[in-house]
Amino acid sequence: METKTRIVSATFSADLHSKMSKEDMVMISNGENEISAQPDVTAEGKDKDSCDDLKHPRIPGWFAEHCPIWPGQAHFLKVEKILFQGSSKYQSMMVFQSSAYGKVFVLDGALQLTEKDECSYQEMMTHLPLCSIPNPKKVLLIGGGDGGILREISRHSSVEQIHICEIDTMLVDVYKQFFPDIAVGYDDPRVTLHVSDGIAFLVSNAGGNYDAIIVDAFDPIRPDHELFETSFFELVGNALRPGGVLCIQAESIWFDSLDIEKLVTKCRQVFRGSVEYAWTIVPAYPSGVIGFLLCSTEGSPVNFKSPINPIDPNVSYGVAKAPLKFYNSEVHSASFCLPSFAKKVINSKVGSTMNGVGTTATQMT
């Protein structure tokens, strides 16, 4: 769930920071990155100007998240203890113990993951693509340096190679120290970590023949992001085998200011198989839900809505230390059922050229 630059700015009470002692902060170093412990958790130059009290409320002892894409609301979490603050050359990080959601990881001021509800995001993002195709063998994860998606991929016994492309090794180290049940994914011997920029990796892996690519690296809705381009999807498409699948984060259906329709259109231009939109609940995220785009290249038809590769909850495989908390085959299919207001926008773009699969549901009332 990291290196995702969800466009959320953070305020974190200066009062709290001023009360912090060195003992409150646990610092780590991987020997490669500069680590700082600045009281300002907002990444340099980002959103500082907009953090006035009116637009961005602050409360001593509480962490606040609020979205410029849906202004006028803020979700606060009470901070029990700050466990880590630091910056790599790429981004700032904070880990704190919350009262309500367990440990929380914050990246450049944006809440990335909480122990309470990470199961929903990680499990859905992984198993929606991997349970939709038979016997996935070679899987690429771009971003996702926390290791949670690796942990979930690890549950699939058919998988032979798991490549992860994550540019920030400090982030990996912080997760390994503070979230061992999530970073446990790195313990799978099938995992190879490529410390690299995602695009550079994709460019060098055209024809990579991956069965599945999961992108947990940025918010594709963000209009000013360099990756919000058709060319990025083309790179992914070229790295997939025919009939291979992509899963990428696609924000909330409740943010009507976001142009999910446009994103779906771009995907349809590149992915000539299926393109579907799914969603799940993540209470700690703005609006409480987050979406995914599921796409397949031209090849064997993929019907994302009907999983053909179910995970048996009674059989444990891989490095995860507990069974699935959120995902099951019912929830898989249900995640593609959209409220009427979202269906109007999304399914009009999705349903037209789908290899003849998955259209039944869109024709229902």
Place this chain on the structure above:
Amino acid sequence: METKTRIVSATFSADLHSKMSKEDMVMISNGENEISAQPDVTAEGKDKDSCDDLKHPRIPGWFAEHCPIWPGQAHFLKVEKILFQGSSKYQSMMVFQSSAYGKVFVLDGALQLTEKDECSYQEMMTHLPLCSIPNPKKVLLIGGGDGGILREISRHSSVEQIHICEIDTMLVDVYKQFFPDIAVGYDDPRVTLHVSDGIAFLVSNAGGNYDAIIVDAFDPIRPDHELFETSFFELVGNALRPGGVLCIQAESIWFDSLDIEKLVTKCRQVFRGSVEYAWTIVPAYPSGVIGFLLCSTEGSPVNFKSPINPIDPNVSYGVAKAPLKFYNSEVHSASFCLPSFAKKVINSKVGSTMNGVGTTATQMT
């Protein structure tokens, strides 16, 4: 969505109140209730002591909601303008214009409804029961004085009588003034308003032969509520025809401190037909989701998961001025699909004696 006493306490900045002018407040009177405009929106005697800064943060100009059942988090909405504040002999009310969710109605300090997402709650609570049975004719709503559920019942052409039992007429008047698109439900000529206590009404209507009863009057999870008793469900059961259905609000699956399992067990003791748990997303509510219990009396089997009485989105019937925003048949079925962590708790109680219907999904992985 009102007279529901969700156990949420509110803080509303004293600073904001002190800045309020008379012009900011629009007062109404129905001639029956005492109306006050106290700066303290917390109902008398409720939660005042616990509203210290640490537990219950406040921000000038923002409305805060936070749950004792899930402490350490708070959801803030920016207030553009307070439109109404007052108290009936039963409860305090506030209406404000928010930046993010449109107009918001607050009852005894708890957020009840926002224009942005009321569609989800009202549509699901109504159509989950009414679309699960053929030709509902006689429907009772307990609580729900805002009129939104009436508006939704009104879409069903088979319905001949709509009874609503709401004790607080001031609340009805406030909704009629500030939320005309919701209170429009009262315009349906099939509606009869009974100004009465819900239990008294049920006692006097044993053998009422209702096809469906919708209870939008209180939070059944709240352990100290007088209605949190098997006897209440027995009263509902006695007012329903054989095979008649109940829909009642049942909080969020994410609140693991709540004993949904116990509630399901109580329902199973009374309702010898089906008992199912469904949920929907309501971003303005704590955790972003809310649950419903669907129960049927012994009689014609009811399979809540497969609607047999679909609403045609292309045909407009009744007093609603716009088509459905949220509900459709897909979302109906999907709402019964539970995350694995919730399934373990709820379906173990639900699946055992269900007239042989609706068990397929619970057997899936």
